[in-house]
Amino acid sequence: MGLFTRMSDIVQSNINALLDKAEDPEKMIKHLILEMQDTLVEVRSVAATVLADKKQIERRIHKLEIESTNWQNKAQIALQKDREDLARAALGEKQRVAQALDGLYEQLNEAQEAIGKLQNDSSQLNDKLLEAKAKQKTLMIKQRTQSTRLKLRSSDAYNKVDTAIVKFDQYERRIDDLEAQVDAFDLVSETKSLSAQFDELEANDEIEKQLTELRKKVA
Structure with a gap:
């Protein structure tokens, strides 16, 4: 199961409904919490990788933008020196750089969208984790209360x-x-x-x- 699919399943899950069907609610909620925590760790790892990729793409874009400007300047200088052949070659290189930049801009947009989705999904997942922990605490209190009442009823x-x-x-x-x-x-x-x-x-x-x-x- 993919990370995003698993996250979606967890976020959309109804904890109360799952516990109502469970034979052992305390064991079930513990399993859910562990799964959510593991998924959050994986999400942070993926997010770190995407952020590193984004920074690398931005550095490559910056270098190519500088290179594009340099080829533009060289084409102008060549024309000023009546070297149209060199100006044409310089503009050809500028065109090559522009095509590379188009690809990098597309990759940058994809990285930014992925980061936004990871942030949104991780926020929802964290809210779900807090909900599960609150439910676990409620179950623990209920279990202790029932045990105390049972001991009291059986006591002298x-x-x-x-x-x-x-x-x-x-x-x-x-x-x-x-x-x-x-x-x-x-x-x-x-x-x-x-x-x-x-x-x-x-x-x-x-x-x-x-x-x-x-x-x-x-x-």
């Missing part, structure tokens, strides 16, 4: 919390029952015997005592 502390909640519910129920007994006494007719009224007071005192103890335990 989690079981103790469950037990405490159950006991608390039981205490609340007992308090409700005792308070209901107190309320029930209040509903009884006031026309009671003196003995019954004293019994009721004692019962109420006992209930209040139990309520106080239970409230302390709940608190």
